Every structure is written in structure tokens, then in C-alpha cells.
Amino acid sequence: MSRRRQIYEGKAKILYEGPEPGTLVQYFKDDATAFNAQKKGQIAGKGVLNNRISEHIFKSLATIGVPTHFMRRLNMREQLIRQVEIVPIEVIVRNVAAGTLSKRLGIEEGTQLPRTIIEYCYKNDELGDPMVADEHIACFGWASQDEMNDIADMAIRINDFMCGMFSGIGIRLVDFKLEFGRLFDGDFSRIILADEISPDSCRLWDMKSNKKLDKDRFRQDLGDVAEAYQEIARRLGLLTNEDG
Amino acid sequence: MSRRRQIYEGKAKILYEGPEPGTLVQYFKDDATAFNAQKKGQIAGKGVLNNRISEHIFKSLATIGVPTHFMRRLNMREQLIRQVEIVPIEVIVRNVAAGTLSKRLGIEEGTQLPRTIIEYCYKNDELGDPMVADEHIACFGWASQDEMNDIADMAIRINDFMCGMFSGIGIRLVDFKLEFGRLFDGDFSRIILADEISPDSCRLWDMKSNKKLDKDRFRQDLGDVAEAYQEIARRLGLLTNEDG
Ligand SMILES: Nc1ncnc2c1ncn2[C@@H]1O[C@H](COP(=O)(O)OP(=O)(O)O)[C@@H](O)[C@H]1O
Ligand SMILES: Nc1ncnc2c1ncn2[C@@H]1O[C@H](COP(=O)(O)OP(=O)(O)O)[C@@H](O)[C@H]1O
Ligand SMILES: [Mg+2]
Ligand SMILES: [Mg+2]
Incomplete structure (x- = not known):
């Protein structure tokens, strides 16, 4: 890749201007952060693995008709994506109690939830990504009701697919985070899946x-961090042959 | 009142067994707590004022057809209420940004909200009354979808009425908290408004x-606390004559 303009550097990825208008290059770093970036570190090889894993999942979702920003993988750490206007909402889908759900509601980690829960958090590091309800999203115009309906429908479909995919390789999909964005087409826009899906999310x-x-x-601090990411890639069949 | 069995002592009120089955006596204390009871104190005469103010608002709401637990005031600090099974959800209605909304979402206190927001918190002091979404409520069975629909409808009607009532006496209704409960009638139950509405809530x-x-x-710690409660009672016309 020749010199490119950097658009944004985040906690785990860098976005560069893409080769054509409306495209971006998403570069996966090895940087890892937790607890709203209070804890920082590196996971050796994470960027390479997440690039591959996210590619695999986004391509698979496209086959069932979920529209995504993914266009093609460029190299070990980069993928070409469609530029979107990110909806500033982190969509969390939960099948099993863990993390903040367990802490906030006092439900033991590992408890199977009687129903899948979708949570929305306002994507704002300064405020610590506070949880919000549909009503806050409508009130502050972060997304329209139609967009939220599309997002909820896609989140359920993605969960159904990923539950199946991971159960097929002996893994329980406890929860995950999604980001969506607006893809503009003239005056119109539609919601597509953006960002990444990986052991980070x-x-x-x-x-x-x-x-x-x-x-x-x-x-x-459980150790064997990079090994865990490798294990996921391996079970997904992504480490057998380096098909670049 | 003769010796009665105490059913529950909370932060601001005590519940006693009522004279007939299905009734309770709600006693209003002067005790005040804040920040999940980390701060404790007393506001002289608060119990008397809240008993009167809550009576007034509940009676007014009954006239527009909102069903409530209120039966009649018994004396300065007590009112007779219908016993309900409390839905463990605090319903917060917000017209203007303040309190936790301002803090959590970084919106300046006093900002008029473009739309009224209803928030739900799981009523659990140990967990600090965490905010939840409709989906958590359904998932953990704290209320049925029908019950939540009734609750949301009533909350909007109560807000409409109270906005009017307070604007009539030169007061801006920024936000308030409601509690609802199930009134059983044989095998059936219906949702009615419970607890209190006062300058505490x-x-x-x-x-x-x-x-x-x-x-x-x-x-x-702004001072003139009791005076503020008196001012509300006075503007509502509740201090002119002690009409028992
Ligand atoms: N298709 C896309 N178009 C524009 N922005 C995107 C797209 N996909 C993801 N993003 C944004 O790019 C950033 C990815 O980098 P990341 O390190 O995850 O950042 P952050 O620290 O903000 O989470 C995120 O802010 C994400 O919202
Ligand atoms: N009609 C009712 N029947 C049964 N319980 C009620 C009724 N109205 C209010 N309550 C409950 O009585 C208690 C009132 O006392 P309070 O001091 O507010 O307690 P808390 O500290 O739990 O908020 C609350 O827990 C409230 O949920
Ligand atoms: Mg990110
Ligand atoms: Mg209370």
C-alpha cells in the first residue's frame, strides 16, 4: 500500500482512506484495551486473527442476506470496507448472563437467559458507553425508529446464525457487540453491519x-490470550491453509 | 390507631396491616435518604406534607381515571391504601434533563428533552436500582408485556396531568418516579398506581x-429543605385550611 490518509485511529483498529470514494481500509492492530481503556496492552497476532475471523463471519452473514460493510480482505491486517456513517449505538446481544449484565442485575455469570436480550449503549468513551433505551435513542435522534427496527431485526438474525456457527465448533456464544452504520445512496440511506465481529467483541x-x-x-488476566484467539480461528477452519 | 402489625419499614415510609384484608396503612416518616441510602437525614415535617401532597395527587389522578392504591387519609401521617404486589420496577418519567440522565449521557441539567423519556430501573437497593430495558423486564419475568404496556400508558397520562397541574402553579415538572402494583381480584390482577408522588419522588x-x-x-445540601416541601403544599392549596 502506498501512502494513505489516516481517517481515524481507534482502540483496536485504524481506518485509512480507501482506493475509491466511499471505501475505507480497516487495519487491525494488536492493541487491546479494557474497562473503557483504563487497562491497555497488546495481544501478539490479534490483529491478523481478528481480520481473518471478522472476514469469515461477515462473508458468512452476507450469504444469509445480512448486508455488511465488508468488501474484501487486502492482506494480513487489512480489509477493504464500505464507508458508513456509524450509528453511535453499541448493540449487545446476550444469550447467557456475563459481564455487566451479571454485575448490574446480580445474575450469576453463566446463567442461561430465558430469552435473548438486546441492549443498547451510547457509543461514547468519555461517558463510559452508558446503557440507553429505545426512547433515549429516539429522543436524541441517534437513530430513527425505522433504523432501530432494522437494527433489532438484523441483530436477531445475526445471533441465530452465529449461535449455530459456534455451536457447530463446540463453542457457546455467550454475548457479543455489534455496530451498524448508514450506507448512503443519493438521498437515501440503509443500515448495514459495520465494524468487526471477533473474540474482541x-x-x-x-x-x-x-x-x-x-x-x-x-x-x-487469565493468560493464554493469543492462544484463545488462535483456537477460535483454528476451529473456524481459518488456520489450516494461509489462503492470503 | 391501636397496636398493628408492621409489614415493612422502608427508607421513607412504614407499612402496617390495615383494618380490612387487602388494605394497608402507609405511614410517612420524616426520614430522608439519597444516593442509595449512603446519605441519611431528616426533613422536619416532611412526612406530614408528603402524606397530604400524595393524597391530593392520587385523588386528582383518580378523577381522570387512573386507578390508584389510595383509599383515604387517616391522619396527619397515615393513609389507608389497597395492598398490591409491587412490580419491582421504578418508572422514571423525564421532561427535562437532570440527575442521572444528565450525568450518564452528558446532557446539561435543565435541557428540555425533545420528547418525554420513560426509564425503567430494577428496584433493588443492593444493586443500586440499575437501569433496565423492556427486554430485561420480560426476560426475568418482573412484569408481563401487557403489564408493561399498561404501565407505560398510565405513566404518560400521569405525566400529562401532572405537567398541567404543576404548570398551573408556576412549577416545572422536570421528572418523577412512579411505582405500580398488581391488585388481585380472584385469579386476575390489574395494574394500579402505588407508593407515593411527592417532592421526594x-x-x-x-x-x-x-x-x-x-x-x-x-x-x-442547598438548605431550606422543609420550606421547599411546604411551598409545594402551599401552592397546591393544601396549607390554607387543615381540612383533616
Ligand atoms: N464501515 C465503517 N465506516 C466508518 N466507520 C467505521 C466502519 N466500521 C467501523 N467503523 C468505526 O471505526 C472504528 C474502528 O476502530 P476501533 O479501534 O474499534 O475504534 P473505537 O476505539 O472507536 O471502538 C470504530 O469507531 C467504528 O465505529
Ligand atoms: N399499595 C402498596 N402495597 C404494597 N406495597 C406498597 C404499596 N405502595 C407502596 N408499597 C411499597 O412500600 C414501600 C414504601 O416504603 P418506602 O420507604 O418508600 O420503601 P423503600 O425504601 O423500599 O423505597 C416501598 O417498598 C413500596 O414499593
Ligand atoms: Mg471499537
Ligand atoms: Mg420508596
Whole structure:
């Protein structure tokens, strides 16, 4: 890649101007943060693995008709994506109690939820990504009601698909975070899936041992962090041949 | 009142067994707490004023057809109420940004909200009454979807009425907290308004001076706390004649 303009550097990725208008290059770093960036570190090789894993999941979702920003992988750490206007809402889908749900509501980690829960958090690091309800989102115009309906529908479909995909490789999909964005087409826009889906943004537990195979190993200093990410890529069949 | 069995002692009120089955006596204390009971104190005469103010508002709401637990006032500090099974959800209605909304979402206190917001918190002191979404409420069975629909509808009607009532006496209804309960009738139950509505549970600002006339004076050590409660009772016409 020649010199490119950097658009944004986040906690885990860098966005560069893409080769054509309306495209971006998403570069995956090894940087890891937790607890609203109070804890910082590196996970060796994470960027390479997340690039591959996210590519795999986004491509799979496209096959069931979920529109995504993913265009193609460019190299080990980069993928070409469609530029969107990010909806400033983190969409959290939960099948099993863990993390902030367990802490906030006093529900033991690992408890199967009687129903899948979707939570929305306002994406704002300064405020610590506070949880909000549909009504706050409508009130402050962060997304329209139609957009929120589309987002909720897609989140459910993505959860159904990913539950199946991970159960097929012996992994329990505890919860995960999604981001969506507006893809403009003249005066109109539609909502598509953006950002990434990886062990950074999912809680993934081995079904037999309950071993955590995700960023909680970093958050909780459980060790073998890079190995957990590798294990996910391996089970997804992404480490067998480097098909570049 | 002769010796009665105490059912529950809370932060601001005591519940006693009522004279007939299905009734309770609600006794209003002068005790005040804030920040999940980390701050404790007394507001002289608060119990008497809140008993009168809550009576007035509940009776007024009954006239527009909002079903409530209120039966009649018994004396200065006590009222007879219908016993309900409390829905463990605090319903917060907000017209103007203040309190936790301002803090959590970084919106300046006093900002008029473009739309009224209803928030739900799980009533659990140990967990600090965490905010929840409709989905948590359904997931954990704290209330049914039908019940939540009834609650939201009533909350809007109560807000409409109270906005009018307070604007009539030069007061801005910033936000307030409601509790609802199930009144059983054989195998069936219906949702009615319970607990209290008073300067303990509302934010009330003088329209001209923006002076706070509610429990924030206690929370924020602004002084003249009892005087603020008196001012509300006075403007509502409740201090002119002691009509028992
Ligand atoms: N298709 C896209 N178009 C524009 N922005 C995107 C797209 N996909 C993801 N983003 C944004 O790019 C950033 C990715 O970098 P990341 O390190 O995750 O940042 P952050 O620290 O803000 O979470 C995020 O802010 C995300 O919202
Ligand atoms: N009609 C009712 N029937 C049964 N319980 C009620 C009724 N109205 C209010 N309550 C409950 O009685 C208690 C009132 O006392 P309070 O001091 O406010 O308690 P708390 O500290 O739990 O908020 C509250 O827990 C409230 O939920
Ligand atoms: Mg991110
Ligand atoms: Mg109370």
C-alpha cells in the first residue's frame, strides 16, 4: 500500500482512506484495551486473527442476506470496507448472563437467559458507553425508529446464525457487540453491519470445559490470550491453509 | 390507631396491616435518604406534607381515571391504601434533563428533552436500582408485556396531568418516579398506581427562578429543605385550611 490518509485511529483498529470514494481500509492492530481503556496492552497476532475471523463471519452473514460493510480482505491486517456513517449505538446481544449484565442485575455469570436480550449503549468513551433505551435513542435522534427496527431485526438474525456457527465448533456464544452504520445512496440511506465481529467483541466459551476463548482472558488476566484467539480461528477452519 | 402489625419499614415510609384484608396503612416518616441510602437525614415535617401532597395527587389522578392504591387519609401521617404486589420496577418519567440522565449521557441539567423519556430501573437497593430495558423486564419475568404496556400508558397520562397541574402553579415538572402494583381480584390482577408522588419522588423547579423545590435540596445540601416541601403544599392549596 502506498501512502494513505489516516481517517481515524481507534482502540483496536485504524481506518485509512480507501482506493475509491466511499471505501475505507480497516487495519487491525494488536492493541487491546479494557474497562473503557483504563487497562491497555497488546495481544501478539490479534490483529491478523481478528481480520481473518471478522472476514469469515461477515462473508458468512452476507450469504444469509445480512448486508455488511465488508468488501474484501487486502492482506494480513487489512480489509477493504464500505464507508458508513456509524450509528453511535453499541448493540449487545446476550444469550447467557456475563459481564455487566451479571454485575448490574446480580445474575450469576453463566446463567442461561430465558430469552435473548438486546441492549443498547451510547457509543461514547468519555461517558463510559452508558446503557440507553429505545426512547433515549429516539429522543436524541441517534437513530430513527425505522433504523432501530432494522437494527433489532438484523441483530436477531445475526445471533441465530452465529449461535449455530459456534455451536457447530463446540463453542457457546455467550454475548457479543455489534455496530451498524448508514450506507448512503443519493438521498437515501440503509443500515448495514459495520465494524468487526471477533473474540474482541464476543464472549465465547468452550462448551465442554467452559474455558473462555475471548478478550475476557485479557480483561481478567487469565493468560493464554493469543492462544484463545488462535483456537477460535483454528476451529473456524481459518488456520489450516494461509489462503492470503 | 391501636397496636398493628408492621409489614415493612422502608427508607421513607412504614407499612402496617390495615383494618380490612387487602388494605394497608402507609405511614410517612420524616426520614430522608439519597444516593442509595449512603446519605441519611431528616426533613422536619416532611412526612406530614408528603402524606397530604400524595393524597391530593392520587385523588386528582383518580378523577381522570387512573386507578390508584389510595383509599383515604387517616391522619396527619397515615393513609389507608389497597395492598398490591409491587412490580419491582421504578418508572422514571423525564421532561427535562437532570440527575442521572444528565450525568450518564452528558446532557446539561435543565435541557428540555425533545420528547418525554420513560426509564425503567430494577428496584433493588443492593444493586443500586440499575437501569433496565423492556427486554430485561420480560426476560426475568418482573412484569408481563401487557403489564408493561399498561404501565407505560398510565405513566404518560400521569405525566400529562401532572405537567398541567404543576404548570398551573408556576412549577416545572422536570421528572418523577412512579411505582405500580398488581391488585388481585380472584385469579386476575390489574395494574394500579402505588407508593407515593411527592417532592421526594419528583423534581420540581420554580418556573421563574428555577429554584429547586424538591429532594435535590437535601441531596445537594442547598438548605431550606422543609420550606421547599411546604411551598409545594402551599401552592397546591393544601396549607390554607387543615381540612383533616
Ligand atoms: N464501515 C465503517 N465506516 C466508518 N466507520 C467505521 C466502519 N466500521 C467501523 N467503523 C468505526 O471505526 C472504528 C474502528 O476502530 P476501533 O479501534 O474499534 O475504534 P473505537 O476505539 O472507536 O471502538 C470504530 O469507531 C467504528 O465505529
Ligand atoms: N399499595 C402498596 N402495597 C404494597 N406495597 C406498597 C404499596 N405502595 C407502596 N408499597 C411499597 O412500600 C414501600 C414504601 O416504603 P418506602 O420507604 O418508600 O420503601 P423503600 O425504601 O423500599 O423505597 C416501598 O417498598 C413500596 O414499593
Ligand atoms: Mg471499537
Ligand atoms: Mg420508596
